[in-house]
Amino acid sequence: MLSLQQVKKSYSGQLILNISELNLPTGIHWLRGKNGSGKTTLMKIISGQIPFEGSIAINDINLMDNPVSYRKQISYAEAEPLYPGFLTGSELLRFVQKVRKASNQDREKVVNDWNISGFIDNRVETYSSGMVKKLSLAIAFLGQPKLILLDEPLITLEDSALPILFQLVRDRVQQGASFLITSHQAFPASELRLTTKVMVENQTVKVE
Amino acid sequence: MKPVYQIIQRSLIVPFYQQHAGLFFFVFYVMFGLVESSQLLNYHRSLIYGMLSSTLFLLIVLAIWLLYFLKCFLFIRQKCKSPQYHFIYEMGRFSSSRLSYYFFFLNLMIFIPVMIYTIAILVVAIKSGFYTPAVIILLFQVGGLWLCSWASSQQIQNRHLLNRFTIPSLTIPVNRPLALFYISHLSKNQRIGVLLSKVFSILSIYIVVQAMDARDDVRIPALVLLFGLIAHGFLIFEMKRFEDERLYWMRALPYSTRSLYLRYLFVFAIILTPEMILFASTIGNKMTLLNWIELYAFGIGFLAFIYVRLFKFIENTDRYMQFMLWVFLGTFFLIVCNLVPSLAIVSITGSFFIFHKRYYFYESQAQA
Numbered sequence: 001m002l003s004l005q006q007v008k009k010s011y012s013g014q015l016i017l018n019i020s021e022l023n024l025p026t027g028i029h030w031l032r033g034k035n036g037s038g039k040t041t042l043m044k045i046i047s048g049q050i051p052f053e054g055s056i057a058i059n060d061i062n063l064m065d066n067p068v069s070y071r072k073q074i075s076y077a078e079a080e081p082l083y084p085g086f087l088t089g090s091e092l093l094r095f096v097q098k099v100r101k102a103s104n105q106d107r108e109k110v111v112n113d114w115n116i117s118g119f120i121d122n123r124v125e126t127y128s129s130g131m132v133k134k135l136s137l138a139i140a141f142l143g144q145p146k147l148i149l150l151d152e153p154l155i156t157l158e159d160s161a162l163p164i165l166f167q168l169v170r171d172r173v174q175q176g177a178s179f180l181i182t183s184h185q186a187f188p189a190s191e192l193r194l195t196t197k198v199m200v201e202n203q204t205v206k207v208e
Numbered sequence: 209m210k211p212v213y214q215i216i217q218r219s220l221i222v223p224f225y226q227q228h229a230g231l232f233f234f235v236f237y238v239m240f241g242l243v244e245s246s247q248l249l250n251y252h253r254s255l256i257y258g259m260l261s262s263t264l265f266l267l268i269v270l271a272i273w274l275l276y277f278l279k280c281f282l283f284i285r286q287k288c289k290s291p292q293y294h295f296i297y298e299m300g301r302f303s304s305s306r307l308s309y310y311f312f313f314l315n316l317m318i319f320i321p322v323m324i325y326t327i328a329i330l331v332v333a334i335k336s337g338f339y340t341p342a343v344i345i346l347l348f349q350v351g352g353l354w355l356c357s358w359a360s361s362q363q364i365q366n367r368h369l370l371n372r373f374t375i376p377s378l379t380i381p382v383n384r385p386l387a388l389f390y391i392s393h394l395s396k397n398q399r400i401g402v403l404l405s406k407v408f409s410i411l412s413i414y415i416v417v418q419a420m421d422a423r424d425d426v427r428i429p430a431l432v433l434l435f436g437l438i439a440h441g442f443l444i445f446e447m448k449r450f451e452d453e454r455l456y457w458m459r460a461l462p463y464s465t466r467s468l469y470l471r472y473l474f475v476f477a478i479i480l481t482p483e484m485i486l487f488a489s490t491i492g493n494k495m496t497l498l499n500w501i502e503l504y505a506f507g508i509g510f511l512a513f514i515y516v517r518l519f520k521f522i523e524n525t526d527r528y529m530q531f532m533l534w535v536f537l538g539t540f541f542l543i544v545c546n547l548v549p550s551l552a553i554v555s556i557t558g559s560f561f562i563f564h565k566r567y568y569f570y571e572s573q574a575q576a
């Protein structure tokens with residue numbers, strides 16, 4: 001499903017990531033690593049947000065060769081999302097819905113799933129960090145992406161939202177989607193059956 | 209005391225000059241670059257005499273300074289409200305008088321360019337016996353500085369109180385397309401910048417349009433539009449900064465560079481609408497429809513070119529200023545050579561190639 005070949009990323013001449021090869025099948029993958037190990041950088045590379053050396057493909061669609069087709073297959077919820085404060089959550093969802101060609105039903109479903117209807121019509125600048133997090137997760141689940149990247153989805157999320165997150169992940173996996181999730185906390189085995197654990201350390205990745 | 213000055217300098221004064229480098233460059237160019245060096249002294253002497261002898265002229269200058277005061281105040285207010293600057297609230301532990309003193313220092317440093325010119329005005333005024341305007345100018349400057357300092361210190365010490373003063377902003381109650389994200393940002397967060405750019409640009413165009421003759425070719429309106437476009441450099445810079453901070457997540461969305469670029473052109477077309485409406489009023493008597501289209505395309509292409517070069521210069525305002533200078537001089541020369549249509553085509557297509565090459569290969573330092 002996800003394939004990385006000779007991926008390198010440096011900042012100011014300092015090599016941060018040097019991944020010769022990584023192949024992940026369909027499923028749920030837990031990206032682990034210490035602070036500063038490069039997990040978020042790797043997520044941003046896979047999401048196509050930042051430049052890098054090497055090659056990445058999802059289902060044989062290469063980011064370099066077919067950037068639009070590649071991006072159609074992914075969605076990414078950042079650890080600390082930042083949106084324009086003057087937009088409402090509803091406007092953002094409708095915007096992403098249009099870009100991803102999702103249906104109104106899809107949009108209504110994520111609003112209901114994440115229980116955000118109470119504040120979705122308010123401006124983002126009025127949201128708490130937990131509300132922004134829920135909105136970013138709702139956006140990530142909008143449409144039918146094949147790979148959903150969740151960067152620290154558990155932080156700032158209230159306890160009652162965790163079962164919702166786990167249920168939605170399971171539902172999407174059943175529909176054929178895959179997840180790459182970073183988290184410092186372990187996932188309860190009863191909630192999520194992990195396909196692989198990927199350790200990011202010493203500038204590279206190791207599948208456990 | 210020294211650490212406080214250092215913090216103020218590094219966190220507020222330096223960022224202010226960095227963020228407004230384009231504006232300063234533009235004002236500096238208008239004040240000192242347009243006139244031959246041999247005529248510079250006489251030019252400024254005439255300008256100052258005009259200011260001191262004409263009440264209307266003086267009021268216009270005071271109005272511009274007032275806008276600048278407002279700009280400075282809103283910059284400090286906006287910075288202090290951002291999460292990265294919450295440490296500034298530690299200063300709330302100082303006494304009111306000491307806090308006002310620190311903010312007076314801050315405002316004075318931000319106001320230095322105006323203060324230097326004010327000193328020159330005061331010297332000429334006193335030497336020439338214009339005592340009343342001199343007193344008005346002095347009171348206006350000191351009063352403005354004191355008021356800004358007081359208001360900023362109140363913000364720090366009274367943040368537990370409800371804010372009763374807000375500047376109304378344009379609210380768009382529909383689902384905004386991407387282009388309007390930028391317009392909304394400028395209208396909500398850069399009101400003073402928009403006002404200054406637009407007032408200067410529209411006023412210049414209005415004056416030139418009034419003086420234009422049917423025999424004049426497209427070079428005259430193109431040159432005055434170029435001055436207006438340079439005044440927009442600050443807004444384009446702010447657009448890029450906004451994009452890097454708040455729209456970075458969009459890079460994971462399935463947009464082609466061509467589709468994105470067209471949206472940017474649409475943004476620039478909206479930004480230039482007031483200027484183009486003014487030019488449109490002359491179609492038929494002083495300008496042809498073809499000239500108008502050429503001007504619009506030239507304006508859009510110029511802003512697009514500034515924008516795409518910001519992929520390189522966004523982190524280095526000094527180089528951005530140098531770039532603006534060279535692009536102004538180069539464009540000025542090409543307009544004089546009657547190459548407006550070619551400029552429009554080359555800037556729009558050339559900017560697309562730079563955009564296509566850079567957009568997904570650019571990484572904001574804020575993301576690193």
